[in-house]
Amino acid sequence: MKSVIKMPFLLILLLFTSLSFASELSDQLQDIEQDQQDVTAEQVKLEAVKGEERLFMEDVVQRQNEDVRIILNEVVEKFGEQHAAEITPHIFAQITYLRQSIKLSQEELRTLVSENKNAKPSERAELNTLQQKQLDILDEHYVALAETLEWAVRLKIDVKQEVRLLKKEIRNRAEMLSNMIHFLTERQSDLKRRLNTAADDDKAVLTQELQKATDQANALVGNLEKTVQLMDRYKQSTSDYKQLIFSITGDITTDVFDLKVVTGLAGKWLESFQDWALANTPTLLMRLLLFAVIMFITRSIARLVRKAVQRSVTHSTMKFSVLMQEFFIGLSGKVVFVLGLMVGVSQLGVELGPLLAGFGVAGVVVGLALQDTLSNFASGVMILIYRPFDVDDFVDVAGGVRGKVSHMSLVSTTIKTIDHQRLIIPNNKIWGDTINNISAENYRRVDMLFGIGYGDDIRKAEKVLAEILEAHPAVMKEEGHEYMIKVHALGESSVDFAVRPWVRNEDYWDVYWDVTREVKLRFDEENISIPFPQRDVHIYQHENT
Structure with missing residues (x-):
C-alpha cells in the first residue's frame, strides 16, 4: 500500500521540478x-x-x-x-x-x-x-x-x-x-x-x-x-x-621554449650578428687593439704605483700595521687599474654613464646578497683603523682562540695556534668579541701557584722559591719588575704560595717550565712536601649501654 502511494508522489515531484527548471530557463x-x-x-x-x-x-x-x-x-x-x-x-x-x-x-x-x-x-x-x-x-x-x-x-x-x-x-x-x-x-x-x-x-x-x-x-x-x-x-x-x-x-x-620559435630566433640572431660583423669588424679590431694597448700601459703603471706606495708605507715614520700597508698597496694598484679600464672601455664605444649606473644597481643587489661578507669587511676596516693587533702578535680572540697572527685581510684573520693549527676567523667574530693582545707589551708576568704541606716550614719554602727565581737568568730583577712570592691561600690540603716573576714576552714559557721543574727538584732536596688532595676521616664508635 505504501509503495502504491509513493510512486505517484515521486512522479508529481519530478514533474514539478521539471516545470520549475523550464520556468526558470524561460524567464532567463x-x-x-x-x-x-x-x-x-x-x-x-x-x-x-x-x-x-x-x-x-x-x-x-x-x-x-x-x-x-x-x-x-x-x-x-x-x-x-x-x-x-x-x-x-x-x-x-x-x-x-x-x-x-x-x-x-x-x-x-x-x-x-x-x-x-x-x-x-x-x-x-x-x-x-x-x-x-x-x-x-x-x-x-x-x-x-x-x-x-x-x-x-x-x-x-x-x-x-x-x-x-x-x-x-x-x-x-x-x-x-x-x-x-x-x-x-x-x-x-x-x-x-x-x-x-x-x-x-x-x-x-x-x-x-x-x-x-x-x-x-x-x-x-x-x-x-x-x-x-x-x-x-x-x-x-x-x-x-x-x-x-x-x-x-x-x-x-x-x-620561447617552442622548438620553432627557438630555431627562428637563433637564425635571426645569427643573421643579425653576421651583418653586424661584416659592417663593424675593421673598426672593432682597431678598438680592440687600442684597448689592449691601454690595458698594457695601465698594468705597467699600476705595478710602478704599487712599488712606490710600498716603499712609502714601509719606510714611513707613522708605523703602519701590516694590514694597513697591504691595504694601501692593493688599493693604489686597483685604483689605477680601474681608471685604465674605464678609459679602455670608453674607447670601445661603451657609454660609461649607463654602465656606472648599472654597477650601482648591481652593487645594491650584491650588497643585500652578501651582508655577512660586508659585515666582515666593515669589521676589517675597524681593525685596520684601531689596530688592536698586527701580524706576528700573540692574541686571544673570538672567545678563546689563542695563537700567533700569521695573516690579516679586510675579511678574515689567520691565526696559527700553539699546536700549529691554522685557523681562519671572520673579522666580525673577532671585532664583536673581546680582543686580548698578549704580546702587545714587551713584558709579561708569569703567574704560578705552588703548595706545601701544613707541617712544612713556610720561611724555608719562601727562601727556596726566592733562590730559584734569583738563579734564573730570564727572570727580571730591575726596579719596577721585581718578582713576588706570597702566601696566597690556606687550602684544604696545602699552604699555597703565589710566585709571580716578570719576564720578557719571548721568555714566558721557558721561565714557566724551568721554574716549575726547579721547584719540584729543590723541594725534594729540602724535604719540603708537595701534598696531594687529602681528607681526614674520623670514626666514632658508640657502645650500646
Whole structure:
C-alpha cells in the first residue's frame, strides 16, 4: 500500500521540478532576449557618432552586452545540450551582434587611418590614440566571438562556417599587426641612426618621434599577443609572430621554449650578428687593439704605483700595521687599474654613464646578497683603523682562540695556534668579541701557584722559591719588575704560595717550565712536601649501654 502511494508522489515531484527548471530557463531567456534587443538598438546609434563620444557610447554598449553574456553563459552551463533548441536563437543573436560590432570597429578604424594621413601634426596624437583604442576594442570583440562559438560547439550547434571565417580573420589580423610592427621597428632604427648624427637642436624632436614610435610598437605588440592567443586556441601556426613578440618585448614565456620559435630566433640572431660583423669588424679590431694597448700601459703603471706606495708605507715614520700597508698597496694598484679600464672601455664605444649606473644597481643587489661578507669587511676596516693587533702578535680572540697572527685581510684573520693549527676567523667574530693582545707589551708576568704541606716550614719554602727565581737568568730583577712570592691561600690540603716573576714576552714559557721543574727538584732536596688532595676521616664508635 505504501509503495502504491509513493510512486505517484515521486512522479508529481519530478514533474514539478521539471516545470520549475523550464520556468526558470524561460524567464532567463526572455531577459536575455530583451537585453539583447536593447543592446542592438544602442549599437545602431554608434554609426552616427565619432571620436571620444563614440568611444564612450561603445564602452557603455560593451558593458551592457557583457551583462547579457554573463547570463547566457550561466544558461549554457546550467541547462546545456538538453535545452539547446531554446538557447540556439540567443547564441546566434549574440554572434550577429558581435559580427556587426567587428564590422563597425573596422569601418571606424579605416576612417581614422584615412583622417590621420591628411591631419596636421598637432592632430595626429589624438587620432593615434583613437586608433589604438579601436584596435583594443576589436580585440575584445574577437575574444568574445571565439567564446560564443565555443558555447555553440558545446551545444552541438553547427557553426563550422563561422569558425572558419573567424580563423581567417584572426590570421589576416595577425599579419596586418605584424606588418605594422615591422614598419615601426624599422622607423625606430632609422630614428636612432639619425639621432647619432643629428645636431643638438634636432635631437629633441627626433627623441620625441622615437618615443612615439616605441609606444605605438609596444601597444601593437599587445594586440598581436591577444590575436596569437586566439590563433593558439584554434591550433594555427604562430611561431613567426611569437618570435616577433619576443624580439621586441624580451619577455621569457613558455612560448620561447617552442622548438620553432627557438630555431627562428637563433637564425635571426645569427643573421643579425653576421651583418653586424661584416659592417663593424675593421673598426672593432682597431678598438680592440687600442684597448689592449691601454690595458698594457695601465698594468705597467699600476705595478710602478704599487712599488712606490710600498716603499712609502714601509719606510714611513707613522708605523703602519701590516694590514694597513697591504691595504694601501692593493688599493693604489686597483685604483689605477680601474681608471685604465674605464678609459679602455670608453674607447670601445661603451657609454660609461649607463654602465656606472648599472654597477650601482648591481652593487645594491650584491650588497643585500652578501651582508655577512660586508659585515666582515666593515669589521676589517675597524681593525685596520684601531689596530688592536698586527701580524706576528700573540692574541686571544673570538672567545678563546689563542695563537700567533700569521695573516690579516679586510675579511678574515689567520691565526696559527700553539699546536700549529691554522685557523681562519671572520673579522666580525673577532671585532664583536673581546680582543686580548698578549704580546702587545714587551713584558709579561708569569703567574704560578705552588703548595706545601701544613707541617712544612713556610720561611724555608719562601727562601727556596726566592733562590730559584734569583738563579734564573730570564727572570727580571730591575726596579719596577721585581718578582713576588706570597702566601696566597690556606687550602684544604696545602699552604699555597703565589710566585709571580716578570719576564720578557719571548721568555714566558721557558721561565714557566724551568721554574716549575726547579721547584719540584729543590723541594725534594729540602724535604719540603708537595701534598696531594687529602681528607681526614674520623670514626666514632658508640657502645650500646
